[in-house]
Amino acid sequence: MPELPEVEVLSLQLSKRIGGLRIAEVLVRRESSLTGARQGFEETLPSKRINRILRRGKFLCLELEDGALLWFHLGMTGQLLWIPRPTAYVPHVHLVVRFEETEMELVFRDPRRFGKICLTKEPAGSFPEGVRPWGPDPYEMSDEGFLKIFRGRKGRIKNLLLNQTLMAGLGNIYADESLFRAGIDPRRRAYRLNSTKLIRLHQAICETLTEAIEKGGSSIDDFLHANGGRGFFQNFHRVYGREGEKCFSCGDLVHRIRLAGRSAHFCPQCQR
DNA sequence: TTAGCCCTGAGA
């Protein structure tokens, strides 16, 4: 499931491939994947040049020459593929972007349809209209900023990390991995964590994300790079998806529990 | 704060 590292990897790859290209045609295959009307996409986008590709939290964004922004949220199974025509045979494709300079197409594919595409004119750096205002990236905030957001809160730390209005970018995998790295039990209430522990957590989050980006993200179910390649950070997960296996640090078994409707993986020995 | 919804494919 694409979280911050996966979207970052994708945006870097797409920058190289579609930065500067001019859109020739946009085909909407499933209108329900769009937040606005189909006409807006099919009529507004053609003939526009792509200035650059941005990432904000888990959103990927194409900035066009006239300032319009095309946003993609990959949900759980969303993919942005850069593939040669014809692409009509590819199942679960909801949007196709064609370009003037190449026969390659940018294809948005999303079997479970949790992903969303929106077109806005917001200034760069903000989030698309209709999306709840999200918090800053972990990278964008200082340790002090992180403390300001999380210190003293009553909720369980894992649930707070998943709350995108507080901080954007973390999903289930990287929340679990970061908490392991910081040695914090996911069930702990934030107000029970002192500043040292919270700062350690912020650092653990940044380290985990950076490492994941370097390894091309995690390809668990459906995440693929723009060229169809896979990330390999999943081979380095220390707790996520390792229920019943030995903890790499202490040899105790990794546990899995349910927290706020999501699974949480942790080592009760190493995380307190 | 939690349950339910959206949705499909994988695995039991």
Next chain:
DNA sequence: TCTCAGGGCTAA
């Protein structure tokens, strides 16, 4: 055939 996975939103 049933259960489960999960991001983000909404309702209770």
